[in-house]
Amino acid sequence: KLEGQVSVAQLPTFAKTSFPxxxxNIHEVFTEMHHIKHGARLQFCLFLKGLGLSMEDVRTYFRQEFCKKMDSETYGKSGHDYMVRHLFGKEGKRSDKTPYGCMKIITGSGPSSGDCHGCPFKHMDATNLEKKLDSWKIPKVQTREILRLVEGQHYQIACSKYYEVTHKKGDAGFGLNHPNQYFLESQITLGN
Ligand code: SF4
Structure with missing residues (x-):
């Protein structure tokens, strides 16, 4: 139902209400720094594709964001645009790439310093995760619960808890396994 209905202009709102x-986190870093590294570019671009954004929309969005800090000639040479076309199956082997699921993100190589890809529940240390949840206005009680789940390595359950808090639900009502699934469930809950 939602395929093709998401536009670039809606991303700032959806990032707050419906992004896992x-x-x-990647959207926040990209908006603030006008730059994201390779792992985040991959993870985020495929997620946007999964939201139903067209390749042209993602190309424009990436170019606009990167070019707030980079001149367009440098951007042209950076390979970022090629990567977007590649992920949409228009370059290289022309294979259509699928958005990453939670397990792939959680078990994948985590971010090193300056990177922002991965799963915050798995890859952020407890102090940074707590700060992040605080900046997203998650009440302390629930943050403590989330940190306990993370300690027990229940990353997707911790994420579901975040969903429940941000959607004011006692029970998420679905078994989380994919960031794009999270988004769709959120949109249904919010009645969009
Ligand atoms: Fe993203 Fe899945 Fe981690 Fe949630 S559990 S933050 S959806 S990778």
Missing amino acids: PCMR
Whole structure:
């Protein structure tokens, strides 16, 4: 139902209301720094594709964001635009790439310093995760619960808890396994 209905202009709102923490974090870094590294570019671009954004929309969005800090000639040479076309199956082997699921993100190589890809529940240390949840106005009680779940390595359950808090639900009502699934469930809950 939602395929093709998301526009670039809606991303700032959706990042706050309907993106799972992994994508909210990347969107935040991208908006603030006008730059994201390779792992985040991959993870985020595929997620946007999964939201139904067209390749042209993602190309424009990436170019606009990167070019707030980079001149367009440098951007042209950076390979970022090629990567977007590649992920949409228009370059290289022309294979259509699928958005990453939670397990792939959680078990994948985590971010090193300056990177922002991965799953915040798995890859952020407790102090940074707590700060992040605080900046997203998650009440302390629930943050403590989330940190306990993370300690027990229940990353997707911790994420579901974040969903429940941000959507004011006692029970998420679905078994989380994919960031794009998170988004769709959120849109249904919010009645969009
Ligand atoms: Fe993203 Fe999945 Fe981690 Fe949630 S559990 S932040 S959806 S990777």
